[in-house]
Amino acid sequence: ASLPLPSTSPRCQLRPASLRCSRPRRRVARALDERLVEAAPPAETEVEDPGVEDGGGEGEVEVEEVEHAGRGEREEEETARAPVRSRRRQQPEEESSPEHDRFKLINGKEIFQEKAYLVGVECKRAGGSLFGIEESLKELEQLADTAGLMAVGSTYQKLSTPNPRTYIGSGKVSEIKSAIHALDVETVIFDDELSPGQLRNLEKAFGGGVRVCDRTALILDIFNQRAATHEAALQVTLAQMEYQLPRLTKMWTHLERQSGGQVKGMGEKQIEVDKRILRTQISALRKELESVRKHRKLYRNRRQSVPIPVVSLLGYTNAGKSTLLNRLTGADVLAEDKLFATLDPTTRRVLMKNGTEFLLTDTVGFIQKLPTMLSKLSITTSQVAAFRATLEEISESSVIVHLVDISHPLAQQQIDAVDKVLKQLDIESIPKLVVWNKIDNTDDTLRVKEEAEKQGIICISAINGDGLEEFCNAIQAKLKDSMVPIEAIVPYDKGELLSDIHKVGMVEKTEYMENGTFVKAHVPLPLARLLTPLRQQVVAAL
Numbered sequence: 082a083s084l085p086l087p088s089t090s091p092r093c094q095l096r097p098a099s100l101r102c103s104r105p106r107r108r109v110a111r112a113l114d115e116r117l118v119e120a121a122p123p124a125e126t127e128v129e130d131p132g133v134e135d136g137g138g139e140g141e142v143e144v145e146e147v148e149h150a151g152r153g154e155r156e157e158e159e160t161a162r163a164p165v166r167s168r169r170r171q172q173p174e175e176e177s178s179p180e181h182d183r184f185k186l187i188n189g190k191e192i193f194q195e196k197a198y199l200v201g202v203e204c205k206r207a208g209g210s211l212f213g214i215e216e217s218l219k220e221l222e223q224l225a226d227t228a229g230l231m232a233v234g235s236t237y238q239k240l241s242t243p244n245p246r247t248y249i250g251s252g253k254v255s256e257i258k259s260a261i262h263a264l265d266v267e268t269v270i271f272d273d274e275l276s277p278g279q280l281r282n283l284e285k286a287f288g289g290g291v292r293v294c295d296r297t298a299l300i301l302d303i304f305n306q307r308a309a310t311h312e313a314a315l316q317v318t319l320a321q322m323e324y325q326l327p328r329l330t331k332m333w334t335h336l337e338r339q340s341g342g343q344v345k346g347m348g349e350k351q352i353e354v355d356k357r358i359l360r361t362q363i364s365a366l367r368k369e370l371e372s373v374r375k376h377r378k379l380y381r382n383r384r385q386s387v388p389i390p391v392v393s394l395l396g397y398t399n400a401g402k403s404t405l406l407n408r409l410t411g412a413d414v415l416a417e418d419k420l421f422a423t424l425d426p427t428t429r430r431v432l433m434k435n436g437t438e439f440l441l442t443d444t445v446g447f448i449q450k451l452p453t454m455l456s457k458l459s460i461t462t463s464q465v466a467a468f469r470a471t472l473e474e475i476s477e478s479s480v481i482v483h484l485v486d487i488s489h490p491l492a493q494q495q496i497d498a499v500d501k502v503l504k505q506l507d508i509e510s511i512p513k514l515v516v517w518n519k520i521d522n523t524d525d526t527l528r529v530k531e532e533a534e535k536q537g538i539i540c541i542s543a544i545n546g547d548g549l550e551e552f553c554n555a556i557q558a559k560l561k562d563s564m565v566p567i568e569a570i571v572p573y574d575k576g577e578l579l580s581d582i583h584k585v586g587m588v589e590k591t592e593y594m595e596n597g598t599f600v601k602a603h604v605p606l607p608l609a610r611l612l613t614p615l616r617q618q619v620v621a622a623l
């Protein structure tokens with residue numbers, strides 16, 4: 082017997098995610114699974130109710146998915162305790178012909194594309210929304226596609242405020258219910274984060290085994306699929322659990338219904354047990370992450386002993402950050418026309434023509450309506466979330482490059498969305514360089530270039546290499562802004578110090594003197610500190 086395990090949301094786990102976990106992810110999932118099973122009470126939850134009918138209405142007993150984040154990779158081990166699925170969800174696998182088209186090869190794995198219906202709300206009151214509702218839904222469709230779902234339809238509603246019970250109005254609920262039947266929809270995805278209560282009420286209202294999830298769950302799910310390192314996997318698991326904790330209630334309500342209400346309160350007890358288990362897991366994960374982070378910090382400090390300046394590449398998802406990193410460094414980072422292709426910060430060394438070097442870090446892309454728990458994140462808090470590694474890299478860099486896909490119809494909105502997150506990060510003191518990418522893809526390239534020049538913005542094409550030299554020069558100028566001007570006499574027996582100055586600093590003048598080499602340069606602060614005694618010598622020598 083096993084216990085229903087955590088998934089993105091108890092009932093909205095998207096099947097493709099569980100089929101595409103990375104290796105480290107699987108280890109985490111298994112470890113958690115073992116801990117959970119150990120702690121779990123005997124569970125009767127996998128007994129499929131014989132009364133389950135296809136598309137049954139209100140009276141249907143929903144059998145919970147026991148899938149969780151790492152399930153897909155453990156399928157073989159789990160055949161003995163294979164998750165019970167509602168019949169509705171098994172149906173497509175039983176019917177052979179047209180459903181075969183729905184198996185799609187993504188990232189080298191065969192994924193069954195579930196049919197998804199997208200729902201958005203345009204709040205008349207909230208003036209803060211950067212994207213129009215149709216644009217936002219279009220992006221949601223891209224997110225669904227990235228997660229391996231097939232959007233078969235969408236709808237939206239204009240409301241002054243979202244309905245506290247069901248997010249959308251009751252008329253809209255009925256309309257979507259009809260669409261679900263007409264289009265054979267399996268998952269309904271909302272464009273905004275739903276409260277646990279709204280999620281529950283909507284699931285009840287739609288009935289028939291239809292799963293409801295929101296943008297946050299979808300993004301976390303994509304993160305889950307794409308986390309490639311141990312740390313990223315841990316971070317995403319933690320973020321998913323934190324998202325899930327308040328939404329756990331639904332997981333057990335079927336128990337009460339199954340037992341015909343005779344053991345009233347049983348479900349409630351189970352929720353408590355389950356929440357306790359989840360809390361234990363969350364704190365274990367936090368500890369594990371903390372130790373992984375310490376490790377990374379050590380590594381970073383070691384890297385900083387030769388203080389090569391770090392330039393962070395950031396921008397909206399799909400702006401071309403990884404493509405640029407690859408182009409400049411010959412790295413082999415996955416770059417593709419999908420949202421959130423990159424999840425782990427990757428750092429590579431860039432050697433410029435004049436011999437100076439900097440480290441370039443590729444980061445996870447930003448997106449509007451960032452899951453609340455991610456955007457609330459402050460680097461100084463101990464809270465850990467899926468963006469942590471990226472945010473740390475950003476906060477410790479010497480220069481930030483905000484890369485923009487200027488060929489995108491919503492380029493300005495994307496810029497604003499990124500700026501909105503950056504504002505929360507308390508990094509105003511780091512010099513920033515705005516760069517317009519994909520200039521090759523713009524209709525009126527000349528006009529765009531002119532506009533860029535007016536605003537002091539660099540235009541590049543990461544694909545064909547256009548503007549990259551100008552880009553490197555601009556980086557150099559910005560790096561100089563972040564450095565300290567020094568004059569020092571470096572003794573001849575400290576040759577490595579001199580080469581460090583050349584490597585990471587900007588040398589303006591060198592002169593051979595009796596007691597060493599006189600250097601006038603701009604260097605990063607840590608190196609300037611290291612040179613302090615030699616700088617005093619200059620003063621003395623003058």
Ligand SMILES: Nc1nc2c(ncn2[C@@H]2O[C@H](COP(=O)(O)OP(=O)(O)OP(=O)(O)O)[C@@H](O)[C@H]2O)c(=O)[nH]1
Binds near residue numbers: 418422445545
């Ligand atoms: N036409 C054109 N396409 C580009 C350019 N740079 C990148 N692309 C394409 O844009 C898509 C996204 O590129 P990525 O490098 O993966 O973008 P990213 O910013 O790393 O995206 P995430 O990792 O998802 O945040 C890919 O299909 C690239 O080939 C460019 O200069 N011109």
Ligand SMILES: [Mg+2]
Binds near residue numbers: 415416421443
């Ligand atoms: Mg990328």
